[in-house]
Amino acid sequence: MIQLSLVGIGTGNPDHLTGQAIAEMRAADLVMVPLKGADKADLADLRLQLCASLAPDTPVATFDLPRRAADGDYLPAVADWHDAIARIWAETLAGHFPKGGKAVLLVWGDPSLYDSTLRIAERVRAGGMVLRVRVVPGITSLSALTAAHAIPLNTPGAPVVITTGRRLRDGGWPEGADSVAVMLDAGGAFQAIDPEGVQIWWGAYLGMPQEHLIAGPLARVGAQIISERASLRARHGWIMDIYLLRKARPDGPGRGASSTP
Structure with missing residues (x-):
């Protein structure tokens, strides 16, 4: 069993993280941080700074986030993009947790409001991984x-x-x-x-x-x-x-x- 906690981090301001969010990061075996390309490198840097300051003992794994196709119909393009992200999540989790463990993914704002992480997690489960999903709410x-x-x-x-x-x-x-x-x-x-x-x-x-x-x-x-x-x-x-x-x-x-x- 792998537990994946989707932790809302507000806008990246350390003061926006709840006590529950910090505790979840510190209790995890791994924090997953997506890289969105050179033009958004400071977004990853913000996440990495949060990890270093709030949960310095928790290992961090970065992964490259695929880009959504800009042409074609919007919803099919989003579905394909989510499928690609789900595959990367599954590979990252399987590589670090062959016998199970606890991972955290830091989510801007709150995972429930116009965010795709919960839907992507469902795709990971649909792909056959035994995954328990927890949500830690954040400031929207x-x-x-x-x-x-x-x-x-x-x-x-x-x-x-x-x-x-x-x-x-x-x-x-x-x-x-x-x-x-x-x-x-x-x-x-x-x-x-x-x-x-x-x-x-x-x-x-x-x-x-x-x-x-x-x-x-x-x-x-x-x-x-x-x-x-x-x-x-x-x-x-x-x-x-x-x-x-x-x-x-x-x-x-x-x-x-x-x-x-």
């Missing part, structure tokens, strides 16, 4: 965003929709929602909606030293976000960002608190 980018701007996620009695940039761009504003949190946006999906009466709270590199925040009426700050995002991506070689959109209600209370740096 969404909670880090609302904390950074000091705003509530929802308006009173109203629903919140969590979606992706692709869905917002293709489908527009989700019906019935006052507030829409947008993740995994390749950049500027909010340009597909009517900005009239919409507030945006945007954040990149949340919880990191290079954290960057912009907030305000979408019609006024949308272009600024596009420009700043491109500049930050060029400077760092990668970007992780998220934003919350909110429509003002006709009766007034839809905007919520605002924090505009």
Whole structure:
């Protein structure tokens, strides 16, 4: 039996790791760290720094993460990509644990929110490996965003929709929602909606030293976000960002608190 713990690490800030996450890392026989290429080397470095500072006695194994095909249909490409990752996980686990053991995989944010690690783990099990999966929750980018701007996620009695940039761009504003949190946006999906009466709270590199925040009426700050995002991506070689959109209600209370740096 191999136990694989998927440990949420928030945005990589050591202060974001829970006591449970640190204990899981220290009790493990191995921490698995994916390498995403030279352009995202500092993401692996952050994970390795967490291991060195919080669980220095736990061995670390790195592995190269395959790239998802950029052409063709999106969902089949994602499925093929997950299959390839599952094979690498299985090979790494089998190579280190011929007689069983406990491994940890560090996951940005929380493993339950727009993350593929749980689905990949199911593929490993489907491939025949006896695998017990544990999840240690982490701070999500969404909670880090609302904390950074000091705003509530929802308006009173109203629903919140969590979606992706692709869905917002293709489908527009989700019906019935006052507030829409947008993740995994390749950049500027909010340009597909009517900005009239919409507030945006945007954040990149949340919880990191290079954290960057912009907030305000979408019609006024949308272009600024596009420009700043491109500049930050060029400077760092990668970007992780998220934003919350909110429509003002006709009766007034839809905007919520605002924090505009």
